[in-house]
Every structure is written in structure tokens, then in C-alpha cells.
Amino acid sequence: MPELCLGRVADNKKLTETVRALTVEAEAIARRAAPGQFVHIRCGAENLLRRPISICDVSGGAVTLVVEARGAGTDWLARREPEDVLDILGPLGNGFDTGGRRILLVGGGIGVPPLLYAAKKAAGVKRAILGFQTEHRILLEEEFKNACDEVFITTDDGSAGEQGHVTAPLKRLLDRGAADAVLACGPRPMLRAVYELASQYGVPCQVSMEERMGCGIGACLVCACQTRENGQLHMRHVCKDGPVFRGEAVVW
Amino acid sequence: MVAPQLNVNFAGVRFKTPVVAASGTFGFGREYGELFDLSRLGGICVKGLTVKERHGNPPPRIAETPMGILNSVGLQNPGADVFIEKELPFLRRYDTTIIANISGNTVEEYCELAEKLSEARVDMLEVNISCPNVKAGGLAFGTTAKSAALVTEAVKKHSSVPVMVKLSPNVTDITEIARAAEGAGADALSLINTLLGMRIDIETRRPVLKNNTGGLSGPAIFPVALRMVWQVSAAVKIPIMGMGGISKAEDAVEMLLAGASLVCVGTALFSDPLAALRITEGIGAYLERKRLDSVSQLTGKVQPYQL
Numbered sequence: 126m127p128e129l130c131l132g133r134v135a136d137n138k139k140l141t142e143t144v145r146a147l148t149v150e151a152e153a154i155a156r157r158a159a160p161g162q163f164v165h166i167r168c169g170a171e172n173l174l175r176r177p178i179s180i181c182d183v184s185g186g187a188v189t190l191v192v193e194a195r196g197a198g199t200d201w202l203a204r205r206e207p208e209d210v211l212d213i214l215g216p217l218g219n220g221f222d223t224g225g226r227r228i229l230l231v232g233g234g235i236g237v238p239p240l241l242y243a244a245k246k247a248a249g250v251k252r253a254i255l256g257f258q259t260e261h262r263i264l265l266e267e268e269f270k271n272a273c274d275e276v277f278i279t280t281d282d283g284s285a286g287e288q289g290h291v292t293a294p295l296k297r298l299l300d301r302g303a304a305d306a307v308l309a310c311g312p313r314p315m316l317r318a319v320y321e322l323a324s325q326y327g328v329p330c331q332v333s334m335e336e337r338m339g340c341g342i343g344a345c346l347v348c349a350c351q352t353r354e355n356g357q358l359h360m361r362h363v364c365k366d367g368p369v370f371r372g373e374a375v376v377w
Numbered sequence: 378m379v380a381p382q383l384n385v386n387f388a389g390v391r392f393k394t395p396v397v398a399a400s401g402t403f404g405f406g407r408e409y410g411e412l413f414d415l416s417r418l419g420g421i422c423v424k425g426l427t428v429k430e431r432h433g434n435p436p437p438r439i440a441e442t443p444m445g446i447l448n449s450v451g452l453q454n455p456g457a458d459v460f461i462e463k464e465l466p467f468l469r470r471y472d473t474t475i476i477a478n479i480s481g482n483t484v485e486e487y488c489e490l491a492e493k494l495s496e497a498r499v500d501m502l503e504v505n506i507s508c509p510n511v512k513a514g515g516l517a518f519g520t521t522a523k524s525a526a527l528v529t530e531a532v533k534k535h536s537s538v539p540v541m542v543k544l545s546p547n548v549t550d551i552t553e554i555a556r557a558a559e560g561a562g563a564d565a566l567s568l569i570n571t572l573l574g575m576r577i578d579i580e581t582r583r584p585v586l587k588n589n590t591g592g593l594s595g596p597a598i599f600p601v602a603l604r605m606v607w608q609v610s611a612a613v614k615i616p617i618m619g620m621g622g623i624s625k626a627e628d629a630v631e632m633l634l635a636g637a638s639l640v641c642v643g644t645a646l647f648s649d650p651l652a653a654l655r656i657t658e659g660i661g662a663y664l665e666r667k668r669l670d671s672v673s674q675l676t677g678k679v680q681p682y683q684l
Contacts, residue, residue, distance in 0.1 A: 126411045129650060173595055173648055174441050214650065337437045339446065340647050342411070344404035346424070346453050347439035351432075360432040360453055365408070 127217050127342060128153040134209045135187055141262050144193045144235070145203040152186035154215045160243035161220025161310075161333055161369045164190065165341035167212035168198035176202060177338050177364070179310070180216060181238035181265075182245065191238035191264065217341055218368050221308050221331055223247035229304035229328075230273070231291050231319050232256065233311025237264050239333060243308055244272040252303065253277070256291040256311070260284035292318050299326040309333065309372075320372030330372035336363040351376040381664035382671035383657065385419070387616050387638050388539045388564040390501050392474050394419035395672050396629065396657045399620050399643030400478040400503060400543075401425060401450065405464040406471075412650050417657070420474035422567075422641065423460065425505050426494070427479075428486045430456040440576045440585040445597030445622070446644060447574050449588035452480055452508060457490055461497040478503040478543070484531045491536040500539075504532050504563075507545030507570035508592075519545040519570075522557035529561035541565040541618065544609070546598075547573050551605050552612035559613045567618040567641070568609060569602045595644040598622045603635050610636025610677055624652060626659020633660075633675040 132151030140146050154164060158180050165175040176198040182189035194203040205211065221243045230240040230253040237255050244251050251273040257263050258281045269276045277294040278286030287294060291311075298304055299322065307323040309316050310333035323330035339345035343365025350367060352359045352374040361367065383394045398409070400422035406415050415421065433453030440447040454460070457479075468475050477499040481487035491502055506519035506528055518524045529542050542558040544551055546569040555566055571592025576585040584590070602621025610617055619637025623629050624645035632640045645652040660672060669675070 129412055167648055172441070173444060173446060173644070174439075175648060337439045339439050339448070340402070340408070340650075342408040342650070344408040345402055345439075345448070345647065346404070346433065346450050347436070347448055349433060349436040349438055349450075349453070351435070358432070 127214055129214050130154060132211045132213045134205045134207050134211060137206060140191065140264055143195065144191060144264060146181065147190045147192060147202070147205060148187050149190060149211055149213065150187045151213055154213060155183050155186050155188050158183050158188060158216040159220040160223055160246045161239055162216040162218050163368060164188065164213050164215030165217055165338070166202060166214075168201040172198040172201060174198070174339065175214065175341055177217075177341055178202070179239035179333070179368070180242055182242050191235070193235045214341060218364055219366065221333070221369050223308070225249050225306035227303060227305045228252070229254070229295070229298060229307045231295060231307060231309040231311070233291060233315040234258070234262070236311030236315075236333065239310050240308060241265055241268055241272060244269065249305075250274050252298065254279065254291045254294050254298070256280070256315070258282065290318070291315065292322055295319060295322055299323065299328060304328050307331070316372075317377045320375070320377070324373065331369050332372045332375060333368045334363050334370055334375070335368070338364050340364070379670075381661060381669055382673075383661060385638055385673060387618070388501070388541065390474060390539055392419040392639060393472070394657045395633065395639045395660065396653050397422060397474075397476070397618065397639055397641045398646070398653060399641035400505070402643035402646055405460065406468050409646070409650060413654060415468075415471040416473055417654055418473045419639065419657070420476055420500070421468065422476040422478050422503055423464070423468070424454050425452045425478045425480045425508065426454050426457045426460055426490060427452060428457060428481065428489055430454065430459070435587045437585060437587055438591075440591065442574070442576060442593065442595075443597060445593050445595035446647070447576060447586060447591035447593050448571070449586045449591035451588065457493050461493065465497055465499065474500045476501045476503050476541070478505050480505040480508055484528055487528050488531050488535040491532045491540070495537040498538075502532065502536055502538060502540050503567055504528060504540060504542045505570070507543050507547075519554060520548050522553050525554045526557040526561035529558045529563050533562040539564040541567050543570055544568040545570045546601060546605055546621075552608050555609040555613050559615050563615060565616045565618065566609060566613065567620065569598070569605050569621045572598055572601065594622065596622045596624050599628055603631055606632060606637050607635040607679065623656070626656045626663060629656050629660055630663050630675060633672065634677070634679040636677040636679075638673070638676050
């Protein structure tokens with residue numbers, strides 16, 4: 126059951142030029158949050174819709190939310206300061222299954238943060254491939270190095286790590302049989318490529334999908350995601366049935 | 378002083394408060410039921426039902442606009458039979474009035490839905506002749522007086538519970554459609570459905586909604602809704618459930634003064650899931666402040682200027 130609560134901003138840390146990590150004290154949400162779940166936050170009186178933000182980490186009674194300022198709502202959110210109070214609904218949605226002996230986390234851009242809590246919660250050997258456009262957009266590298274056994278960075282322009290997409294190191298790791306499960310979050314084309322590659326190796330892949338949301342709890346039905354389950358087509362919803370889906374269930 | 382009466386007798390159906398959850402924003406109540414006790418609502422208009430399951434339109438189905446949202450869900454629902462079997466028993470656990478919103482592609486489908494749902498003992502029907510997001514039926518029935526009357530008359534014959542007709546604002550003269558529905562036997566009217574709108578992404582030159590167009594709701598449409606309720610209330614004798622952008626108690630009081638007997642809250646729930654409860658409390662506080670005994674004393678009590 127989600128909680129509707131007021132959370133106090135404890136910290137707002139700059140990660141990149143446009144990305145902030147907010148630490149918000151929200152005991153009721155922190156207590157029940159699972160990796161891959163999200164919260165739905167009211168972003169001031171002038172923005173009608175709440176904004177869904179994935180849970181990056183949980184520590185004590187606080188959740189860490191990584192926010193990229195890219196519109197009116199997220200811009201408002203990124204400017205919150207310690208002691209500000211946020212109207213938060215959560216935790217929401219179905220998150221990652223972090224079971225398995227060897228977990229491979231694959232993240233792209235602002236899709237990277239929710240994988241951190243998954244890495245921390247997973248018990249097996251953990252590896253992460255994190256892809257970014259360029260060096261100054263890299264997020265949470267140190268945190269992933271602390272939480273994982275191995276971390277691979279890719280950048281589109283080669284300014285840091287390996288040049289190219291996450292699929293190159295993914296293929297090498299799959300070639301050497303280094304993963305029993307792939308957990309991915311990022312832009313849809315990346316998710317599709319990661320899922321298709323993993324499926325060629327018979328490795329189950331969970332993908333965290335994104336869609337424009339309304340209510341955030343499964344009532345308004347706007348954040349549709351088409352799936353095929355047991356041969357039947359369904360229109361599922363990212364906020365309630367997802368955001369994490371089995372890669373093979375998604376109609377790409 | 379005794380607390381003012383919030384209950385309303387609406388076309389013979391009892392509502393314990395004048396605040397109803399709007400169809401399409403509330404699903405079948407399960408999700409909001411995790412956040413508050415549904416018995417605190419005057420009523421629930423359930424997600425629009427069709428004879429067969431509908432998957433709805435492809436996403437994106439929502440776009441934010443200044444003080445509003447556009448949606449193009451396209452009547453996604455599991456079909457009336459699944460609703461009756463799985464969802465209605467859940468809703469019946471709560472002490473609130475249940476209104477089934479129905480949509481057909483043909484007059485026959487409206488009749489089939491009316492028969493099934495009144496047999497299943499919902500409290501009332503809301504006949505949706507105003508959905509802007511589906512190709513067949515939907516809005517088409519609500520844009521001429523003749524077709525509105527045709528659907529209303531047919532549904533009335535097949536229903537054993539009171540029938541309310543939901544009107545579209547996307548017409549030249551809404552009072553003409555309202556009169557036609559009343560003349561065909563409607564027990565009540567609800568208005569307004571969403572206003573047809575559009576947004577374009579100027580980078581991709583693509584509409585923001587995959588359906589190209591969608592229905593506008595939220596505070597942006599409130600003055601339009603209020604004006605239409607006021608005009609319709611002067612044109613008909615049957616009671617009105619007013620909706621369109623109500624987000625606070627003051628809006629609800631305006632809507633009642635304009636001529637509504639009940640109000641629906643929809644889009645406001647997305648920013649504040651408890652909006653319907655806060656609005657109910659605020660209406661009570663207004664009645665106390667004005668020393669009125671009952672919410673019914675507000676209906677139609679606007680004092681317009683004589684021009």
C-alpha cells in the first residue's frame with residue numbers, strides 16, 4: 126500500500142550540471158521501498174501533475190532521489206533546499222527481482238540511479254554497465270564501485286570509459302557467461318537492445334519502462350505499456366504493473 | 378448549530394455527500410481505496426464500460442498543459458461482464474453510491490449495457506455520449522440533438538435504474554442537446570466531458586499524444602464548465618451533476634450555485650489524491666459560515682445580473 130506523506134529535504138547534492146541527488150526523510154516510504162519502485166511527487170502549485178522519480182537509495186528513514194532538471198516540474202524539484210517539505214506518494218509500482226547468483230545491471234543516463242538500490246539489495250556477484258553521453262554526465266560511479274564487484278563505464282563520445290553503447294561490454298560479459306540475470310533501466314531503444322542481446326544468450330532480462338503518467342497508482346490508465354503474456358496481448362500500466370517488466374513480455 | 382446536511386437526493390438516488398469521483402480518473406476505486414475510505418465519497422462514477430474489453434489507444438496518452446491535462450486513453454476497460462463479476466462486489470463493500478458509466482458503438486450496445494448493469498443493481502447509469510477519444514460511437518452520439526435523444530430513449534427502455542446522460546462541450550449549443558436528452562426521458566444530466574484539444578512537440582513536429590488529439594480537463598476548463606452548467610440548468614428541469622476542473626471547495630460551491638446538485642472531482646485527484654475529501658469538508662465549512670442547513674440550498678442560487 127502506498128503512503129501519502131510529507132517528506133523533509135535533508136540534502137540536495139549536485140551530481141552534474143543538470144542532475145541533483147535529493148535526500149528526503151520519509152520514514153513510511155523508506156521502510157517499505159523496494160529496488161526499482163518510484164515515488165510520485167507534487168512539484169509546486171503551478172505544475173498540475175506529480176512527477177514520478179525512481180528510488181535511488183534508502184538509508185535509515187530517508188530515500189535518495191536523483192532528479193534531472195529537464196522540464197518545469199523536475200526543474201522545481203531540483204531546486205529544493207534542505208528543510209523544504211515535499212508532498213510524496215509512494216512507494217509505487219513493481220520493482221526489480223534482485224535474486225540470482227550473478228546479477229548484471231545495465232543503466233543508461235538518468236536510468237542509472239534506480240539500479241544502485243538494486244545493487245545494494247542483491248546478494249550475488251554484482252556487475253554494472255553504466256552508459257552516458259559524455260564524461261561530465263557520469264552519475265554515481267563511486268557509489269556503484271562500492272556496491273558492485275565490477276563496474277564498466279561507456280560514453281557515446283569516448284570521453285570516459287569505453288566509447289560506444291552499453292551493448293558492447295554487455296556482449297563480452299554474456300559471451301563469458303558472467304550473468305544469470307540482467308536488470309536494465311534507461312531509454313527505450315537501449316532497453317530493447319539490452320533485452321534482445323540478453324535473450325540471445327538465454328539470460329532473463331528485467332526492464333524498467335518509462336511513460337508519461339497521471340495518477341501514478343493505476344487508476345487513470347494513461348501510462349500504457351503493451352505486453353504479450355502467454356500469447357495474449359494486454360495493455361498494462363507502467364505505474365502499477367511496472368515500471369519493471371520482464372523483457373520478453375514487452376511488445377517492443 | 379447542527380452540522381449542515383450534505384446528503385443529496387439526485388433523481389431519486391441518495392448521495393451521502395454532493396462530491397462524486399469522476400469517471401475515467403478513478404478506475405474502479407481499488408487504487409484510491411488504498412489511500413482513503415471510499416465510504417467518505419458521495420459516489421463513484423466508474424471507468425467507462427463497453428460491451429467488450431477495450432485496450433485503448435497507444436501511448437503517450439497524456440500531456441500536461443497550462444493548468445490542465447490532455448488525455449487520450451480511449452476507453453480502456455475490461456468489459457461490463459468483468460466489471461460486474463470482479464469489480465462491483467468490491468465497490469459494494471463501501472457505503473457509497475455507484476454509477477456505471479457506459480459507452481457503445483451502436484444504440485444496441487448502449488441498451489445491452491444498460492440492461493446488464495441495471496440488473497447488476499448499480500445505483501445509476503451515466504450514459505457517455507461524449508467521449509472524444511474513440512472512433513466509433515462516443516462523441517458522435519452526443520453532437521446532435523437527434524442522436525442524443527435516440528440513445529437516451531433506447532437506454533431508458535432497457536434500464537431499471539435512473540439514467541443520467543453525460544454531455545459533451547464540443548458542440549455549438551449544449552442546451553439543445555440537454556433539452557433533447559430531457560425530452561427523451563433522461564432522469565439527470567452530467568456535464569461537461571473533456572474539451573477536445575491538441576499539443577505539438579515543436580522539435581519532432583509530432584503531436585504529443587499518439588492519438589493526435591485528446592480531451593482537456595483540469596482547472597483550465599473550469600470557467601467553461603461552469604458557464605455550460607449555468608446555461609443548461611436554465612434550459613432543463615432535471616438535476617445536473619456538474620464537473621470540469623473542480624479542484625477546491627470554492628470551485629464546487631460555484632458549480633452548485635450555477636445549478637448543479639452534485640459535483641464530480643477528477644483531474645484534481647492526480648495532484649491531490651485526497652482532493653474529493655478536502656472539497657467535501659470545505660463545502661461543509663462554507664454552509665456553516667453561511668448558516669445554511671443543507672447543501673441543496675445552494676443549487677442554482679447564483680443571482681445573475683439582469684441585462
